[in-house]
Amino acid sequence: MNQLDTLLLISLITALISGLGRRHQLIGWATAILLTVQFLALLSISSLGYGGTVIESAVNLTILGQPLSWRFDGLSWFFALITIGAAMASSFFAAGIWAKKYKKHGGNPGLLQFAMSLNVFTMLVLLASGDLLSLFIGWELVSWASLLLMVLAGGIATQWGLRYIVYATAGAMSILAGIGIIYHLTGSFAYADLAAAASTFSTTHVVVLSLLFIAGFGVKMGLLPFHLWQAGAYAETPGPGSAFLGAISSRMGLYAMLIVVFQLIGLGKMIAVEIPFTFLSLRDLLMWVAAFTIIFPTYTALRQNDARYLLAWHGIGQGGYMMMGLLLLDPVGSAGGLLHVFNYATNQAALFLAITAVVYRTHTADLNRLGGLVNRMPLTFLVLLVGIIGLAGIPPMNGFVSKWLIYRSLIIEGMPLLFVATVIGTLGTILSVYKLIHNTFLGQLRLEHEHIREVPWSMLAPMLVVATIIFITGFMPGLVLDWVASAQAALGFTPLAYTLGGVETARGSLDMIWLCGVLFGGFGVGALLFYGGGNKAKRVHQLDNYAGGHFLTADTRYHYSNNFYAGLMHHIGGWYRGTFKWLESSLISIVSLLSGLTQILFHSYHPALFLLITATLSLYFFIG
Amino acid sequence: MSNTDLSNIEVNQKPVAKRSNPFANVFNELVSFCRSRSMFMLHYCTGCGAIELPPAMTSRFDMERLGIQPMVTPRQADILLITGYVSIKTLKRVILTYEQMGAPKYVIGICSCTVNGGMYWQSYATAKKLDEYIPVDLYIAGCMPRPEAVIEGLQQLMAKIKTDEANSWKKYYEHYDYYLGNQQHLFGNNWQTPTDIIGEAKTYQLEGPNTLGEHTKILESVQRPLEPLEMKL
Amino acid sequence: MQVTLLTIMEVILMPIVAFIIGLFMVLMMRKLAARLQRRVGPPLFQPLFDIVKLYGKQTQISHGMIHDIGIIMAVGGYVAAEALLPVPGMDGIAAKGGLITLAYLTMVPSLGLALGVGQCANPNGSIGISRALTSMLAYDIPFIIVIFGVAYQFSSTNLVDIIATQQAGGFSTWGISEMPVLAVAGLFAMHASLGKQPFEIYIAPAEIATGPMVEMGGKFLGGLFVMQSFQLYTASVLYVSLFLGGGENWITFLLKSFGVLAIPVVIAYLFPRYRTDDLVRLVWKWPVMLALIGIAFVMN
Numbered sequence A: 001m002n003q004l005d006t007l008l009l010i011s012l013i014t015a016l017i018s019g020l021g022r023r024h025q026l027i028g029w030a031t032a033i034l035l036t037v038q039f040l041a042l043l044s045i046s047s048l049g050y051g052g053t054v055i056e057s058a059v060n061l062t063i064l065g066q067p068l069s070w071r072f073d074g075l076s077w078f079f080a081l082i083t084i085g086a087a088m089a090s091s092f093f094a095a096g097i098w099a100k101k102y103k104k105h106g107g108n109p110g111l112l113q114f115a116m117s118l119n120v121f122t123m124l125v126l127l128a129s130g131d132l133l134s135l136f137i138g139w140e141l142v143s144w145a146s147l148l149l150m151v152l153a154g155g156i157a158t159q160w161g162l163r164y165i166v167y168a169t170a171g172a173m174s175i176l177a178g179i180g181i182i183y184h185l186t187g188s189f190a191y192a193d194l195a196a197a198a199s200t201f202s203t204t205h206v207v208v209l210s211l212l213f214i215a216g217f218g219v220k221m222g223l224l225p226f227h228l229w230q231a232g233a234y235a236e237t238p239g240p241g242s243a244f245l246g247a248i249s250s251r252m253g254l255y256a257m258l259i260v261v262f263q264l265i266g267l268g269k270m271i272a273v274e275i276p277f278t279f280l281s282l283r284d285l286l287m288w289v290a291a292f293t294i295i296f297p298t299y300t301a302l303r304q305n306d307a308r309y310l311l312a313w314h315g316i317g318q319g320g321y322m323m324m325g326l327l328l329l330d331p332v333g334s335a336g337g338l339l340h341v342f343n344y345a346t347n348q349a350a351l352f353l354a355i356t357a358v359v360y361r362t363h364t365a366d367l368n369r370l371g372g373l374v375n376r377m378p379l380t381f382l383v384l385l386v387g388i389i390g391l392a393g394i395p396p397m398n399g400f401v402s403k404w405l406i407y408r409s410l411i412i413e414g415m416p417l418l419f420v421a422t423v424i425g426t427l428g429t430i431l432s433v434y435k436l437i438h439n440t441f442l443g444q445l446r447l448e449h450e451h452i453r454e455v456p457w458s459m460l461a462p463m464l465v466v467a468t469i470i471f472i473t474g475f476m477p478g479l480v481l482d483w484v485a486s487a488q489a490a491l492g493f494t495p496l497a498y499t500l501g502g503v504e505t506a507r508g509s510l511d512m513i514w515l516c517g518v519l520f521g522g523f524g525v526g527a528l529l530f531y532g533g534g535n536k537a538k539r540v541h542q543l544d545n546y547a548g549g550h551f552l553t554a555d556t557r558y559h560y561s562n563n564f565y566a567g568l569m570h571h572i573g574g575w576y577r578g579t580f581k582w583l584e585s586s587l588i589s590i591v592s593l594l595s596g597l598t599q600i601l602f603h604s605y606h607p608a609l610f611l612l613i614t615a616t617l618s619l620y621f622f623i624g
Numbered sequence B: 001m002s003n004t005d006l007s008n009i010e011v012n013q014k015p016v017a018k019r020s021n022p023f024a025n026v027f028n029e030l031v032s033f034c035r036s037r038s039m040f041m042l043h044y045c046t047g048c049g050a051i052e053l054p055p056a057m058t059s060r061f062d063m064e065r066l067g068i069q070p071m072v073t074p075r076q077a078d079i080l081l082i083t084g085y086v087s088i089k090t091l092k093r094v095i096l097t098y099e100q101m102g103a104p105k106y107v108i109g110i111c112s113c114t115v116n117g118g119m120y121w122q123s124y125a126t127a128k129k130l131d132e133y134i135p136v137d138l139y140i141a142g143c144m145p146r147p148e149a150v151i152e153g154l155q156q157l158m159a160k161i162k163t164d165e166a167n168s169w170k171k172y173y174e175h176y177d178y179y180l181g182n183q184q185h186l187f188g189n190n191w192q193t194p195t196d197i198i199g200e201a202k203t204y205q206l207e208g209p210n211t212l213g214e215h216t217k218i219l220e221s222v223q224r225p226l227e228p229l230e231m232k233l
Numbered sequence C: 001m002q003v004t005l006l007t008i009m010e011v012i013l014m015p016i017v018a019f020i021i022g023l024f025m026v027l028m029m030r031k032l033a034a035r036l037q038r039r040v041g042p043p044l045f046q047p048l049f050d051i052v053k054l055y056g057k058q059t060q061i062s063h064g065m066i067h068d069i070g071i072i073m074a075v076g077g078y079v080a081a082e083a084l085l086p087v088p089g090m091d092g093i094a095a096k097g098g099l100i101t102l103a104y105l106t107m108v109p110s111l112g113l114a115l116g117v118g119q120c121a122n123p124n125g126s127i128g129i130s131r132a133l134t135s136m137l138a139y140d141i142p143f144i145i146v147i148f149g150v151a152y153q154f155s156s157t158n159l160v161d162i163i164a165t166q167q168a169g170g171f172s173t174w175g176i177s178e179m180p181v182l183a184v185a186g187l188f189a190m191h192a193s194l195g196k197q198p199f200e201i202y203i204a205p206a207e208i209a210t211g212p213m214v215e216m217g218g219k220f221l222g223g224l225f226v227m228q229s230f231q232l233y234t235a236s237v238l239y240v241s242l243f244l245g246g247g248e249n250w251i252t253f254l255l256k257s258f259g260v261l262a263i264p265v266v267i268a269y270l271f272p273r274y275r276t277d278d279l280v281r282l283v284w285k286w287p288v289m290l291a292l293i294g295i296a297f298v299m300n
């Protein structure tokens, strides 16, 4: 029983306790505190985040002659940190007064807490997996656990959940096929055997395996074109749940992809694979997939009129940045990709929690029915502001650092078009997050919102903590780059040479400490000019406003929110039409074709393996 | 009209005690100088006189060399040019616009119609004397005055601003009751603007003995609340 | 310690220099406009008179805290950005940030302004911001391609390096002679970023009452005037650093930066205004095409 086992055990106990006691009033706080204990347990193995050696679990199972093993390395630790951190923030947020209201509206907060802690447990199991079989088991556990969280709200959420599970099953099929092929080739599920054998794989094998795994794991990640389930499924989850899902859930796909495709099969080989009739290698193709994953969902987010959907769509888009950074394969880019996992999780958690706070007070997330809330909920506004600056990747928040690394790497590698694609994504993000904050918090306060107040402290505190993390890790990115470097080392990349303030290289450095210092110095000068340089300003009523001499009254709304980017949409609006419908229908036919093929493969090719897999699956159903 | 005619009454010039600090005086003079050399005008174009402004602004006479340039919204402007007769409906907008401008602000009545109604003297729908409703710094008479006259007038105003004499905007705060009374007389007792003149006068210590009175009482009884939306936790 | 102190001194001096030069750039802009329209134009200190007067207004109105903070961010963001832009003899913290950082740091003031305008609750302002962001989306794409090209050409994102490389090699290594096509695209993008005609969609005085500035008076507008002088300075000096070898000394530096700024200004006052969607189409077509061709040359 070592520290890793302790962690997993605590996690299991958390899930059990919150499952059994889900009707109890205090279960929210209990879960939150147990999650904190998990966090502490994770910190006890924090040496992993600073270049420590792999910790093997003492538990070893053997199923049908195949050993199952679990272990934690720098990468697992990094992801586990984000997972538990996001769960803590959501759980504390949901534990207090939010739960009361949720209950009054017919929800079961205990069930939500249970679903979240179960998710954390399954994710830890996945992150700890030590061979392909345990990876697959972990994968399936995660899939079903997140389904539980998604369908909690019932109604439309169930539909989205079902849609998710269709995709997830298809993805699992593809992964299973990949694992089957590997087993056929190497006769083992162990990582080490695969890594050793990978160098002998023929090009065809590399291509087929990579595509199978990337498609399978990409479903969870929301990689284009497998992203259509995600926005709705995350957005319709009850508030804190969507913060948790949005922050980390999809990253499990990235994690598994990193392990199998990047680490074991080896991406280096993909550079060598040329796609016939194009100038692209397989890696380039994947990078373009990542680029489109950035652009399309981001611009879909721009069109959303529901704050939750807007954020959820951004979640898909930001996944593209991580993928892009990691595919760059150099120290700078891969550090950017991994760092973005952390940064994005903090941003998304802050944003979703802030929007949940708005919904808590106003009962709507419709961007056309809000406005002017900054005077009523200033701290929530602050959290949302910090979150959007981070998400958009503008200094001084942390999102800027990870995006900077990715840009820098794209320049070093000389990839102009991909660089432009990522920047287009960033610009789209800026546009849509401004719309988000403008339509909810700025502009005219509606009559019906005159009397609302700031949300209670039990909700504010977690949000503020997350916002502080966003700022501090932007100010001193070195704190996180420590962990990123060990994750890079675990993956086999050359770790990034970093400083506390950022990166120092010969031809282009970044020092956020200086930058933030100068920026806030600048704000100080601005404030001095503003407050010292003129007479004191008198606050006026929002109706005392220029309207060409017209007398404004409260009954007429004049908040500009609908069709916010009319001029832009006039130009690009047509591009949206039908694209996604077409995509989805073509996707379905591909998936059905693939699943048919897999079945044939199993039946005729390797009946014994098929049996084994089925047995494993049913076993897992019993256990799970 | 129950009110005494105020148009000739001088502002209650609180004698601006020359501050003992010479630098403060220099500073004040600098600001006054800059005020006189940088005038943003809101050309709220009523009546016919507006047609004389484009030539005054463009290449023939070029106001910009005097530091005068047109601005769009009252918030940005220093001078309100009333360029001709003011119908009752327009007057409401003129008053709102004037109240939204940031002080120090100056009003110039261009055209005879603003002085005494001009050829619209008998019209039922036209305000006759502009300075019964808002304080006017300068009239430029004529039907209509030529650009030279307009620029001449503006230069006079500049001279007044430079020596800190163009203070009629203070009259509006100090005698608000009088102006409000005239406005109510014209528009009825329900008259109100979304601006908070009394609050402003209080904030900037511009109140005089006649800021409040019977008319502001009427206003208080009908006014929709104008407190700014305070930020609260 | 010595170095840190020196850097701090530079960081303080650079914005002051930038502001003064920026004021003269505003003056030049207005003078040029006047000359093109056969007018005399404003006197020498007109930009300063305007700012002093605006700050000296007696009554000021604010729509709330974010309105104030917006102006602070708009001015402060540029004050900070100037420390990243090397001038002759002073590098500030240019080596600690670099080109990409500068490009993103100049978004901070725009974001601040956008927030401040948002709180004014004036639809004209909101429309203005929506248009401003749209045009940012338009001109930033060619701009970012240009930045990529320059960074790739000099294989550095450090502005100090970029300028040093150009100055060491003389005119033949200047960005403009190495990458003439990119230089044209960059000028186009810079013009669009200044928000002058024909790309003036978000000011549009006759249509949306100066958009973002609609509720700004007194020191709020004064802050925006300060921001404008910084904006002109940043745009032209950045262009000079990327393509014209920066400034060897103050004289060439000033000559180049005023000269560069004069081009878009002269063009601006000869044109009316585009519609938003036309602007997007135009900017996505010509400068992007030019920039891509330029990149193709650079990458070979």
Ligand code: SF4
Pocket (backbone or CB within 6 Å): B047, B048, B049, B083, B084, B085, B110, B111, B112, B113, B114, B118, B119, B142, B143, B144
């Ligand atoms: S004075 Fe003459 S020109 Fe002026 S508004 Fe009256 S009628 Fe028109």
